[in-house]
Each structure stands twice: as structure tokens, then as C-alpha cells.
Amino acid sequence: MLARDIMTREVYVARPDDEVDRIARLMLDNKISGVPVVDEKEHVVGIITEKDLIIRARELRVPFYVTLFDSIIFLENPIRFNNEVKKYIATKVKDAMTAKVITVEEDTPVSQVVKLMQEKKINRVPVVRNHKLVGIITRNDILKVLVSKHGN
Numbered sequence: 568m569l570a571r572d573i574m575t576r577e578v579y580v581a582r583p584d585d586e587v588d589r590i591a592r593l594m595l596d597n598k599i600s601g602v603p604v605v606d607e608k609e610h611v612v613g614i615i616t617e618k619d620l621i622i623r624a625r626e627l628r629v630p631f632y633v634t635l636f637d638s639i640i641f642l643e644n645p646i647r648f649n650n651e652v653k654k655y656i657a658t659k660v661k662d663a664m665t666a667k668v669i670t671v672e673e674d675t676p677v678s679q680v681v682k683l684m685q686e687k688k689i690n691r692v693p694v695v696r697n698h699k700l701v702g703i704i705t706r707n708d709i710l711k712v713l714v715s716k717h718g719n
Contacts (some may be wrong), residue, residue: 570680571673573712574694574702580605581615583661590660591620601691604664609699613664614691620663670695673702677712680704 579597581590581604594602594617601616670693671680680692684706694702 568677568712569673570671570675570677570692570694570704571702573677573708574673574704575708576702578603578693578700578703580700581660581664582606583612583659583664585660587615587620587658587660587663590615594620603668603693603700603703604660605700611668611670611693611695611698611700613661613666614668614693615660615664616690619665668693671704672696677704677709681709684709 579593579599579602581593581602583604583606590602594600601614603611604613604615606612669683669687669689671683673694673696675694684690684692691703691705693700694704
């Protein structure tokens, strides 16, 4: 069984310049937890998920640091903090999205998609053909296959 056999073909998408609030409403109204971000050529350039949006809703924690011999030693990762600041103040999708997106080709075996989702701890994988979005596979799609295989 291949990715094309189980993927959802009707995919909600966001554009980099979309308002974050509009995409949050789209996700809420359609009971989905994330959408691919595509450019004008339908190439996947990012993904925006509930996790990205939740960062905006929580209090921002400043990374703790200590000074030792005139050096600053961070006890938390300042790069992650900077990324979170960007998402915290984001109004556009391009500022809140995760740019590193794992995609699969439509002829990728489902077993490989499952392995990828487990290893990378991701809930959804955009499916592409010639670098263009043609579908998405979510954990729910995988569960549907398992249920139908094993009958009810």
C-alpha cells in the first residue's frame, strides 16, 4: 500500500502571508490540528500546527542564564527562545510556521510513512508529486487503514 492509497486529497492549506488568526479559526472550525503552508506554485514551504499556535497563547519564559568570569552561560537554549519569541508575536503564518517540513512522495510505502512519523514524532506528513502538494497523511488516516484491515 502506498501513500497515494490512503492520503487525504482535499487538503486545507495556508499561505505564508495569511493571518495566523484566520488559520487558527480554519483549524478549529474543521477540527484539524495542522495545515501545510504552500507558496504560489503549491510547493510546501512550511507547516503550521496547534503546537505553533499554542506558543502564542502561553506566557513567554525568558531563558535563564548565569554570568561566570564575564561570560554569559545560558541554562536554556537561546535559539529556541528566539524562535518562540518570533512565534509569540507572529501575526503572519510565515512567522509562526515550522519551516522544516518532512514530506513524502505519493509512491512512498505506507509502512515507511508510519516509520517516519514515529521516528520524527510528527502527526502529519504532506504528500507531494514533483514537489507540489497533492495530499496529506495524518495519524488518523493510518488508524483508518488499521481498522479496515482488521475489520471493525
